[in-house]
Amino acid sequence: MSQDFEKLTVYGKSFSGLTADKEALLVEIGPQIKPHLGAVTDEFYQQLLNISEASTFLAGRVESLKKTHGLWMEGLFTGPFDKNFTAQMFKVGDVHVKVKLPVEFMAGAMTLINNRLFSLIVDTFGDDKQRCGQIIAAVNAVTGFSLLVMQQSYQASSLAEELEKFLKISGMSRTLFTNLALAYRDK
């Protein structure tokens, strides 16, 4: 799949409010936040294990998933939030289709992660109301940006996979299907 990650980065940032100021703030607070991210990850997977619909996807894989998840979270407070970051999140969306994760899992997971991160931020920075508000907005923007890119990728992969399934079941060749689709479109 060819994908313009530069363009997707610009689109994703505009649609999540991730500005250069917010990016700088995320990197700035990194040293104060990072020591707590291990606990955030542990608690997140504990919550997932308590949701029966989610726990079936985790059996025997929690430790390796925690590692990948931990690296992503560190990245949220490290940067840079460039086309490589986007390409990485795009890959994650694609992997989620391959393991047949329902699309709404990503929205749910990000909500649980934000719940935990916001509570950490209020504890850490809450005495300065204005700064605390700015930090919450920055974290919300960067997790929203990640979710948006993942889901864009998920949707593309998911439709491609549906077409595969249809071709397999119908026994129709891709060429015939494409020609029919074009002929149909011209009508």
Next chain:
Amino acid sequence: MSQDFEKLTVYGKSFSGLTADKEALLVEIGPQIKPHLGAVTDEFYQQLLNISEASTFLAGRVESLKKTHGLWMEGLFTGPFDKNFTAQMFKVGDVHVKVKLPVEFMAGAMTLINNRLFSLIVDTFGDDKQRCGQIIAAVNAVTGFSLLVMQQSYQASSLAEELEKFLKISGMSRTLFTNLALAYRDK
């Protein structure tokens, strides 16, 4: 499409951390938040109009969309968050497929709305750090819950629509397709 909204409500709440305590808190702060929601809605649509990928979906419809959007936001601070609330969000996801809105728009939109709501909450409740943290968690949970239900619905409608498209293009009947799919599955 038959759908167990009771079950989807339980699932959605567990996957967004929307507890009874948080629901009560949302309703409690309603009188302080609601007077500001009109401005939140206006600003949200202004942001969307500035994103070229999004603005094409809005042409000539902004005023009527603002009304629906405003009602949903009022509901976030009114409750009850029961199966009727879920059924309503499910319908919204379905409508989004019908107007061919890309799936990631919903995640992006919710991020922009949360950015604005969190800033309002910090301004209004920021002097009490603990309460402010609880309110942010409650708002994040209820918007996450809404997003999750919408996306579950979106995915179901979107796959149904893809199948329609295949059948139309291939000229295959639904019965033949279903029989082939079953035969294929048994192999």
